[in-house]
Amino acid sequence: MCPVNLAIEKTAPAIILPGHVMTYTITVSNAIAVPAEDVAIDDTLPDGVSYLSDDSGFDCTACVAGATGELDWTVGTFTETNMSFNLVVSVSDTILVGSIITNMVEITSSTVDSDLTNNQATWQTSVTDLDLTVSKSVPPIILGEDTYAYTIIVQTYGKTLATNVMMTDTLPSVTFIAESNDGGFTANESAGVITWDLSDITAETKYTFMVTVTVDNVTTPTLLSNQVTVSTDNINDPTGNNTAIAETIVYPYASIYDIQFVSDPDTDDASTYADQTVGTEGIVTADFGSNIFIQDGDGAWNGIMLYGSNIGDMLEVGDHVQVIGEVIEYNGLTEIASPDVVVISSGNALPSFEILETGDVADEQYEGVLVRTENVTVTNPDLGYGEWEIDDGSGAVVVDDNDSYTYSPAQDDTLAYVQGPLNYSYSNFKIKPRHDDDIRQTGVMNFDKEAPSTVEYRRCS
Known part of the structure; x- marks a missing residue:
């Protein structure tokens, strides 16, 4: 029969107070992939120490609460390479302060063991009153x-x-x-x-x-x-x-303005913090699930998008958040990717919309910022992929389709306003309305609530 190489180790606290409970951790291993037969573990508790419990799962006749002296666990055939269990003991409140509790454990087997020097382990614990x-x-x-x-x-x-x-x-x-x-x-x-x-x-x-x-x-x-x-x-x-x-x-801390600002976006619109991990803060202005927009002030350069799998599940519009993540340029959009987000407070007022002519919206400085255009006309209701176009006479801007509003654009519709954070994708800046109240048709009242399914009429006397 091939030999085994059983080993046993024991650890416990270095110090203990009289009257306290102590836990020994006993680890058994076999360095050779051969079953060890008739394995037994023997632990002799020193004076002043009594058994409370163990989680070995092995048979042990003497292992009853309050037992002292020798404890013998019958393991049987040991086929694992490594396992540990805890032995919980009570230290007497009359044990001598300054004494050393020395505890030895031993493992044996009927199978030939190639190394007997690691079949015993000893641990010493000092008794103190402070x-x-x-x-x-x-x-x-x-x-x-x-x-x-x-x-x-x-x-x-x-x-x-x-x-x-x-x-x-x-x-x-x-x-x-x-x-x-x-x-x-x-x-x-x-x-x-x-x-x-x-x-x-x-x-x-x-x-x-x-x-x-x-x-x-x-x-x-x-x-x-x-x-x-x-x-x-x-x-x-x-x-x-x-x-x-x-x-x-x-x-490193950087304001959203610092992350977004570039002196000459026509030459290079990439953030100076690109590919760096930074921290920043802002108010959540829009929640599109994995795409979250935050802003830390009014106006240009003060908005940015966060991208992370379902990070919107933990956030609400109006949350003041602290964000740590990597600044990346994704197809021309500056964003903070896979951020760690901490909510500092909730229910905060949102930054003001930047009111712009449609011809001025598509500008790097407003990326991620809440923007609003007023008195516009739908000049193309179908640009493809649900996107559409509006113009107030100063030049057209694209409106994104996010399945977040019910308005269906029609050619030459007149709208009192269209608003939302400004996104950039597929080489275009796009306004992203967040809900029905971000699009107002001229002469039409918007309600951000569902109408009742039934109406009750009552006769007034």
């Missing part, structure tokens, strides 16, 4: 020139006092603005380093700190790493979790 910890969280993504807050949590576990606690936070390339906490502590900031004197902290206590900073703008996506450290002169505190590092990516 554990001072610190953690930090930051937004995973932020924009240059943005103000954001990160959170620090200081917590003590155990039964004894953490004395003379100090906390130091070394800021990366950011500007400190303010700090608040729920413990009444004073923050002292100097040269990008914030310190707090937390004095003595009683056991099982938690404090939360909020630090507000402004980040400088960047030219390329930049990783910011921020480290905070706590210390105490209580010698029983292990130092393994006294430092926390949080990282965030800063993306």
Whole structure:
């Protein structure tokens, strides 16, 4: 019979408090693709430790809550290359502080094993009566020139006092603005380093700190790493979790105007940010499913289209959004592709329409901007693909068909106005009406609501 190569590993926390629960993770592997027969796992719990549960799925007669001493799992034939299970134990509240819990696990098989040196694993855990910890969280993504807050949590576990606690936070390339906490502590900031004197902290206590900073703008996506450290002169505190590092990516910020503006569009209308990942903000002005238009002010150069699979499902017109994505030129249209979008607020007023003569609409500066033409005539009701043409006497402009309105154009129809964001596709600028209220026939009242299916008549006396 071919030999196997069974191995076993064990991991657990490096420290534990008396009276607490601890989880061992046991990993079994076989480096040779041969079934191992009559496999058994033996784990002898040390003094002061008792069994609570495990999720191995193997038979174990001794594995009952409160059991101590030897645990034996009958695995049988082991055909997997790797598997892990958790062994949950309870540490006695009378165990000696400063002691070391040493736990060994062993795997055996009736099949010849080519390497017996990896059939045992040992893990040691130190018992302490104090554990001072610190953690930090930051937004995973932020924009240059943005103000954001990160959170620090200081917590003590155990039964004894953490004395003379100090906390130091070394800021990366950011500007400190303010700090608040729920413990009444004073923050002292100097040269990008914030310190707090937390004095003595009683056991099982938690404090939360909020630090507000402004980040400088960047030219390329930049990783910011921020480290905070706590210390105490209580010698029983292990130092393994006294430092926390949080990282965030800063993306270059550019206004929509900055992204869209070009000095000479007749020569080159491509964005200077093309093929770069940037962040920007704006108000959603139109939702066409995978095509979303946003705008961050009135007038020229202030609108842009977002393109992403069904991103409109999470957005509403009037949402103020923060967007991070790649600026691309798609067949002459500047857009932000597959963006990450965060809604900052909803129900915001939309930017004003740019009222233009039809002959002035087809202009690079109005791409993505809400535009409106007034007192126009349908000069061609069928350009193909549902598109049609209007003119107020200054020159024609194309109107796009989006299946979003019910109006059917007819030759020489007169319209009080046609409005919507300006799109660019197939070498033409096109107004994209969003709904029926974006097209008003002369002398016809528009209603953006369905008519009732029945009408009830009542006699008035």
